Amino acid sequence: MSPSSASKTPTIQDVARRAGVSAATVSRALSAPEKVSDSTRAKVTEAVEATGYAINQAARSLRMREARTILVAIPNMGNPFYSTIMDSVVREATLRGYGVLVANRVGNDPTQWLRDYFSSNRADGLLLFDASLELGHLPEPPRQKGLLPLVLSCDEIIDGGFNLVMTDNRAGAERATRHLIDQGHTRIGHICGRLVHQFPNERLLGFQDAMRKAGLPIRQDWLFPGDHSMVAGVDAGDRFLALSDRPTALFCANDESMIGFLSRTRAHGIECPRDISLVGFDDINIAENYWPPLTTMRQPRNELGRVATATLIDILEGTAPSGEGLRIVLPSELIVRSSTAPLPATRQAVGL
Incomplete structure (x- = not known):
């Protein structure tokens, strides 16, 4: 092979000659391989590898608009x-x-x-x-x-x-809240996610579904506004600490807001799950290695x-x-870790 031919960029015609098919067949095999036979696809694949042909994606985009x-x-x-x-x-x-x-x-x-x-x-x-x-x-x-x-x-x-x-989201939120109910909690609040365009937040709806099915009250002062951020969790922690009558458990719309809540309340002597059980949503990478490890709904x-x-x-x-x-x-999927625990019988008895 001469130096000039060795340096020449392979074309689709080179692939076609090598494979013994038309250039149109090569194009079809590359753009819609399901439309050609297995044997033809194998010939074209071998020819592409042998010639070093690379599809000019920019040119293809121009042709295809x-x-x-x-x-x-x-x-x-x-x-x-x-x-x-x-x-x-x-x-x-x-x-x-x-x-x-x-x-x-x-x-x-x-x-x-x-x-x-x-x-x-x-x-x-x-x-x-x-x-x-x-x-x-x-x-x-x-x-x-x-x-x-x-x-x-x-x-x-x-x-x-x-x-x-x-x-x-709605079914997962209901499952997360039901886990808290199964642990004996009846005084349950929620750190909400974003509310946008006036559409209902699916995780809030799931929380409400579980509470209603269990015959439990949904208290407005235990619904903390949020936007899925850690800062919103910190703010929810401040609102929680200001309450004279507090829930014993919270379903958090996501793990980040849950971590923000934990950091703020722990600084004021509130321990999880001793004083409050928490379940989140997402199962972000840190959830398993945070303290306590987070009970959460794992999104795929x-x-x-x-x-x-x-x-x-x-x-x-x-x-x-x-x-x-x-x-x-x-x-x-519900992933149960250490941030949730059964409500002690003494607290159940006095409604705390």
Whole structure:
């Protein structure tokens, strides 16, 4: 082989000659391998490896008028809950030949960044973990089989026919609260999550479901406002300490707010689970190694990121089921550790 031919960048025609098929067949085998036979796919794969051919993704995007990129919007880059999810998102997108852009909630108008990307065709679809964004202000990209190339994965169910991939937040919250009831607690409060767009928070609803089914009162002074942050947990701790009549247990909307609550109340002599039992939601990485180790509802974060990404790409590629809006619900799991304990009989007897 001459130096000039050795340095020449392999083309799809080179692959076709090596495989003994047409260039169109090579293109079909690379873009839609399920549409060619196993033997043809094997020939093309061998030819690609032998020639060193690499798909020019930028050129493909120009021809297809696609960015081959998905945009992921998250509410807080610093929240450890999202690290595992983002790892799964990037892995799945890469396997499917897509790039990933990440938008963190910043500025007075966090949807502006998203609008810019959609209007400039720099992203094909949106994977949304931030329910606070104003979806109505985004330009609507072309639908595939009636489905918007947008997948929501939040702890609120948002109306409007959007595609949802989420954990069973309401059922999980009910299970977490029922665990406290099974431990003998009847005086139970809740650190709430975000309330956005006037949609009901699923974990608050699950807490209320469990309390009503057990015939227990839902006291407004034991519902502490929150936004899934550690600071909100600290604030809930201050509100708890100011009460003259306190609950013996709390269901916390997530682990971060639970940790904030623990840090503030422990500084004032309140010990968990001696004085109060706590159960959270998410099972973030530190939950098992915090003190006390946190009882919590484990979200399948790896699966959540993978399934949400796969669903969005299926929509983009036209292989998702037709419909007005997809809904995929993944189960959470109760992980019992040391932050919950049975209420002592003496406290049950006096209603403390």
